[in-house]
Amino acid sequence: MIAATASPQVPWLREALWCAVIVPLVAAPLLADAPHALLVLGSALAFWRAFVIGRRSIGARQHDAVLPVSLHSNWMLLASLAVVLAPHAWRLPPWLTLLVGLLVGWRIAVMRRRLQPPPRALLVAMVSAASAGIFLQYGTLFGREPGVALLSVMIALKLLELKSRRDATVLAFLAYFLVITNFLYSQTLPTALLMLVAVVMVTATMIGFHQRQPAFRQTTALAAQLLAQSIPLMVVLFVFFPRLPGPLWGLPRDGGQGVTGLSDSMSPGSLSQLSASADVAFRVEFVGPVPRTADLYWRGPVFWEFDGRIWSPGGAPPGQAAAPVVRAISEPIAYTVTLEPHFERWLLALDMPSALPPEARATSDFALLANAPVRTRVRYEGRAALDYRANENETEANLRRALQLPAGLNPRSLALAAGLRDAGLEPQQVIERLLARFRNEPFFYTTNPPLLGSEHTVDQFLFESRRGFCEHYASAFTFLMRAAGVPARVVTGYQGGVVNPVGNYLVVRQAEAHAWSEVWLSGRGWVRVDPTAAVSPLRVESGIAASIAIDDPLPMLVRGSLPMLSRAGFAMDAIANAWNQWVLSYNTQRQQQLLRNLGIDADDWKVLSVMLLAGAAAATLLATLLALRGVIPGRRDPSVAAWERLCGKLARAGLVRLPSEGPTAYARRVADVRPDLAEPVRQIADAYVRLRYQPPDPQRPAAALAGDLRRRVRQLKI
Amino acid sequence: MNDAPFLPAIHRVIDQVGTVILGKRSQVRLAIACLLARGHLLIEDVPGVGKTTLAHAIAKSLGLDFHRIQFTSDLLPNDILGVSVFDMNAQTFAFHPGPIFAQLILADEINRATPKTQSALLEAMEEHQVTIEGATRRLPEPFFVIATQNPSHQIGTFDLPESQLDRFLMRIRLGYPDAEAERALLAGAERRTMIDDLPACMDVAGLVSLQTRVRSVFVADALIDYVQALLAHTRRAADLANGLSPRAGLALLNGARAWALIDGRNHVEPEDVQAILPSVAGHRLHGQALGGAVPGQELAERLLAEVAVP
Incomplete structure (x- = not known):
């Protein structure tokens, strides 16, 4: 290092030169908006500079003043904070992550006697600056994101103010609190396990505070033992603690940010986007055997109105809240769906739903709706008839709606349909003609279709590009059917799913999103017609992975090309599913059900709270009496x-x-x-x-x- | 109290020994209490602070038959216990008893002997009998051992094993005299002549009667609670390598009884236990701190401070 040889006597010059190296390293990814990992690397370099190479050493007495607990406990505290802060590092804005990292590095340098803790004035200034920065970043200091940001920065600053054992204890408690904040973002099993590790570490740290020479193994073992002893209490609280319906922090702005899933309209490209997502949409357990893949049509929102580009539900005509009528011909199939939150109201159901779950209602077009947007994972039971007659007597108004077309668009398609209609064909024959057209002409099924213009999208697709995903086919087919005078509508949802052999349930991912058509035939009611099946029979029979060309983008988990990976994937998904079923979906209803089975009739959480409080009081009293039995003589002298x-x-x-x-x-x-x-x-x-x-x-x-x-x-x- | 004649005698013994060992009244009293409780005594300190003189003075004042054995690294068990020698005239083996056959043994610098010789003393101390060439011989009554030892870090010493330390009811340290006592010592008569001139303050019968009396000093339930609390605390404490044994518990009670009797009481109070505990427990407690061992005496004092009197 040139600086080191040139001026060993001027430490500040060397520091400055080092900064010249480090600052661009740190600032470059910041400016380029690169991932946080690079940033963390940069700040790690800076710490290394600060405390490994620094020459200044602080006197022992001064040093003891900043180490109120043993050095070991200091490291333990830092390690536990690192575990609870690490998941947040990727959620905070980059400058905050960097700031927290730098402050922690400063603390490490203090512990290694390389730096002095900051003077009080600087601390105060940093507190105000950080608060102001967070306010500027989020526009508020309340809510989940700014709250976590504020907490993280304040913890890092508190580290530099660690002067007494009390400060250390405060930090340990803040670390416990940070554990909770992690669950505001993620409640998966890996998060829970990481936080369990964190709780053990924080507890071990607190035990270490009270020992002169704490040993890692000893304190950790004791902490683990304490936690193990608290398991019965944890189970009791988990089962009996009153569950609040809905999230505790129901801030609307937290809802559904960046959640992938079906939307309340369909345009070219909206579903093919979903094909890139391996996120689980829902999981299904069947009571009997799993039906054939080709029968697994999961019904979602139904679209009636077309403006030439976008399909939307359209307002139901006034006075037309007619209940749908489904006549099951085959034996209904019973199944249970665990739906991931998607922040919309619809519930997916196997086509065609013959009975409703109690918490849902059906629209007149057989879409199931929950009473409120699905913000948490929900479980519901459904029944479906694979062979059915749906709304054999449809209302006039609905049939009119199912024939509406945007005026003056797609003339070539209109002409094609008019030709079929004028040929005097039966509707069934029209369907077959059109499907044959898809089958025989060079149409391609792809997740990566060319973009369509803004006006005559159907014409462009049918006569020019001929490359499309399911929404293109469903849209074009429905358009043609309407033009040919047959009532038709678009249904979106999912098709297929992969059976997880480990947990014996069906996983349906976002990539399996699908769209198809329904036409109304006199005497048969609404009949499902899937034009995609005509183009790519494999899509419907074997699932999306088999039907998509190998060079089209598709998530690895969905494609399942590596047997090892997919087996591990199945096992991991089975574990995640068990976690969801047994832990996360234990909600108000299931709690009440369990209590009712136990003979406790607790209708609302207030009754339950009182009971729990009384139980806790009794248990505490009993434990105290037992503990004091040895201390207080039975008969007081x-x-x-x-x-x-x-x-x-x-x-x-x-x-x-x-x-x-x-x-x-x-x-x-x-x-x-x-x-x-x-x-x-x-x-x-x-x-x-x-x-x-x-x-x-x-x-x-x-x-x-x-x-x-x-x-x-x-x-x-x- | 029905054995009034002997109590003043015991105080006279303490006073008389106090004229020889200056400024160490509490140690003298502890030593006497130890003998009254029929325990053996270990005196540990650097050479020249009066260990041997104390033992000598006690023996003379109690009028006991006294032998001194100087332990060295070449001392053999038979040197202590005695040997059988063939008598030409009688044509039989005749037993020549060793120095152990006395009422009070001063085992001087016991930790200079080899473990083999140390353990020969062990049986004698515990059983009040010795086994030589297959024959078991009783030792005289009363039988005391006062052993002295140099701190074990000195050159040429064999540490007494824990099992042997446990045979001693008490371990005391003399320490340097304070300035006033030292001045009196330097100015006063020669100690050896003083000891030679010491009269016996009581006889063996009186001593045995007092020993019997010690056994009957009353111990209340509350006091047993206290002793148990002390024992339990040592077994729970994280900074101790091992807790006190039941034998140590008995030693505590007997020592406290003797202490109470010297005080002229027929019952034991917590203060008696506290007075003797550092001497009784000091050599039985070992810290397990990593950096530098804490002296047993200090551990014992910490123990007293931490356990509440019930």
Whole structure:
């Protein structure tokens, strides 16, 4: 290093040169908006510079002042904070991550006697600057993100203010609190395990605070033991603690940011975007065998209105809240869906739903809606008929809606449809003609279709590009059917799913999003027609992975090309599913159900709280009694009570008896300090010793002596 | 108290020994209490602070038959216990008893002997009998051992094993005299002649009667609670390598009884236990701190401070 050889006597110059190296390293990714990892690397370099190479050493006495707990505990505290802060590092804005990292580095440098802690004024300035920065960043100091940001920065600053054991304890408690904040973002099993590690570490740290020379293994073992002992309590609280319906922090701005899933409209490209997502949409357990993949149509929102580009639900005509009528022809299939939160109201159901889950209602087009947007994972039971008749008697208004077309768009398609209609074909024949067209002409099924213009999208797709994803086919087919005079609509949802052999359930991912058509045929009601199946039969029969060309983008988990990976994937998903089923989806309803099975009729959380509180009070009382059984003698000796009364009286006069002080020694000390009390106290001590340590005297029964002792204590005036 | 004649005698013994060992009244009293409780005594200190003189003075004042054994690294068990020698005239083996056959043994610098010789003393101390060439012989009554030892870090010493330390009821340290006592010592008569001139203050019968009396000093339930609390605390404490044994508990009670009797009381108070505990427990407690061992005496004092009197 040039600087080191050139000016070893001028540390500040060297520091400055080092900064010249480090600052661009740190600042470059910041400016380029590169991932946080680079940034962390940069700040790590800076710490290294600060405390490994720095030459300045701080005197031992000063050093002890900044290490109120042992060095070991300091490191443990830092390590536990690192574990709880690490997941947040990727969520905070880069400058905050950097700031927290730098402050922690400063603390490490202080611990290694390389730097002094900052002066108070600088700390105050940093607190205000950081708060202001967070306010500027988020526009508020309240809510999940700014709250976590504020907490993280304040913890890092508190580290630099660690001057007493109390500060250290405060930090340990803040670390516990940070554990909770992590669950505001993620409640998956890996997060839970990481936080479990964090709780053990923080607890071990706190144990270490009270030891002169804490040993890692010993404190950690004790902490783990403490946590293990608290498991019964944890289980009781988990089962009985009142569940609040809905999230506790129901801030609207937290809802559904960046959640992928079906949307409430369909345009070219909206579903093919989803094909890039391996996120789980929902999981299904069937009561019987899993139906064929080709029958697994998961019904979502239904679209009626087309503006030439976008399909949307369209307002239902007034007075048309007619309940849908489904006549099951085949035996209905029972299944249970665990739906991931998607922040919309619809619930996915196997086509065609023949019975409703109690918490849902059906629209007139057989889409299931929850009472509120699905913000948390929900579980519901459904029944479906694979062979059915749906709304054989559809209302006129609905049939009219199913024939509407945007005026003046897609003339070539209109002409094509008009040709079919004028040929006098039955609707069934029209369907077959159109499907044959998709099958025989060079149409391609791809997740990566060319962009369509803004106007005659259907024409462009049908006659020019001929490359599309399911929404293109569904849209074009429905358009043509309407143009040919057959009522039709678009249904979106998911098709297929992969059976997880480990957990024996079906996983449906976002990539399996699908769109198809439904046409209304007189005498048969609404009939599902999937034009995609005509283009790419594999899509419907074997799933999306088999039907997409190998060079089209598709998530690795969905494609499942590596058997090892997919087996591990199945196992991991089965674990995640078990976690969801047993832990996360234990909600108000399931709690009430369980309690009802136990014979407890707790209708709302208030009753439950009171019961829990009473139970906790009783348990605490019992535990206290058990713990004190060895401490407090069952039958309290009246002479001891009198003696303790005397000790209390003297203690108020400033003569506190040491716990290890016997009666005679105490009396002697009192006599030294207060000669005026010497005689009465000596007599009391003698009487007490006679009662307690001397053999019983037949001439002077204990009861009389005890009465005498009590009287003397009572009469003693201090 | 029904054995009034002997109590003043015991105080005379303490006073008389106090004229020889100056300024060490509490140690003298502890030593006497130890003998009254039928325990053996270990005196540990650097050479020249009066260990041997103390033992000598006690023996003379109590009027006991006294032998001194100087332990060295070449001392053999038979040198202590005795040997059988063939008597030409009688044509039989005749036993020549060793120095152990006395009422009070001064085992001087016991930790200079080899472990083999140390353990020969062990059986004698515990059983009040010795086994030589297959024959078991009783030792005289009363039988005391006062052993002295140099701190074990001195050159040429064999540490007494813990099992052997446990045979001693008490271990005391003399320490340097204070300035006043030292001045009196330097100015006064020669100690050896003083000891030679010491009269016996009591006889063996009186001593045995007092020893019997010690056994009957009353111990209340509350006091047993206290002793148990002390024992339990040593077994729970994280900074101790091991807790006190039941034998140590008995030693505590007996020592406290003797202390109470010297005080003229027929019952034991917590203060008695506290007075003797550092001497009784000091050599039985070992810290397990990593950096530097804490002296047993200090551990014992910490123990007293930490356990409340019930």
